[in-house]
Amino acid sequence: MSGLEDLYREIILDHYRSPRNRGELESPPAVRVEGFNPLCGDEIVVYIDVDDSASGDAAVVTDIRIGGQGCSISQSSASMMSAAVKGRSIGEIRDLTKSFKSMMSIHEEGLDAETEPQEDSAGAELKLGDLEALRGVVKFPVRIKCATLGWNTLQQGIDEALSS
Numbered sequence: 001m002s003g004l005e006d007l008y009r010e011i012i013l014d015h016y017r018s019p020r021n022r023g024e025l026e027s028p029p030a031v032r033v034e035g036f037n038p039l040c041g042d043e044i045v046v047y048i049d050v051d052d053s054a055s056g057d058a059a060v061v062t063d064i065r066i067g068g069q070g071c072s073i074s075q076s077s078a079s080m081m082s083a084a085v086k087g088r089s090i091g092e093i094r095d096l097t098k099s100f101k102s103m104m105s106i107h108e109e110g111l112d113a114e115t116e117p118q119e120d121s122a123g124a125e126l127k128l129g130d131l132e133a134l135r136g137v138v139k140f141p142v143r144i145k146c147a148t149l150g151w152n153t154l155q156q157g158i159d160e161a162l163s164s
């Protein structure tokens with residue numbers, strides 16, 4: 001087990017030291033949203049370009065950039081998130097978010113009702129890729145907010161993009 005934990009730690013540190021999609025997008029046209037986790041002092045800025053935003057779940061996040069600062073969990077999670085969602089449709093991102101949050105033991109009311117029981121965990125793990133490395137965070141409840149900050153901020157950005 002410790003071999004796997006070492007690998008996970010390595011993946012987290014790699015994303016922390018070399019964050020993917022770091023930077024800014026011109027806003028507008030990009031949507032810019034900020035998220036803050038006061039428990040830890042983490043800050044995430046998400047920029048997204050959404051193509052064809054009128055088509056709802058079929059709309060595609062064509063580009064994403066991440067800014068902000070904070071602990072290694074918050075920053076590496078946002079980096080992994082950016083790599084996982086870039087080029088994906090809003091519908092796919094919703095599924096991915098649900099898989100990630102369920103790994104973090106967050107079961108949202110309403111969302112769960114339609115997908116219970118979750119026997120698709122193998123598929124979810126495939127899709128999560130590097131994000132699997134954050135699995136250990138669930139053992140430290142106070143860090144879960146660090147790991148989900150980027151995702152919640154992304155959700156905010158998607159809501160904004162679709163409503164504009």
Ligand code: ZN
Nearest residue numbers: 040042071146
């Ligand atoms: Zn944090």
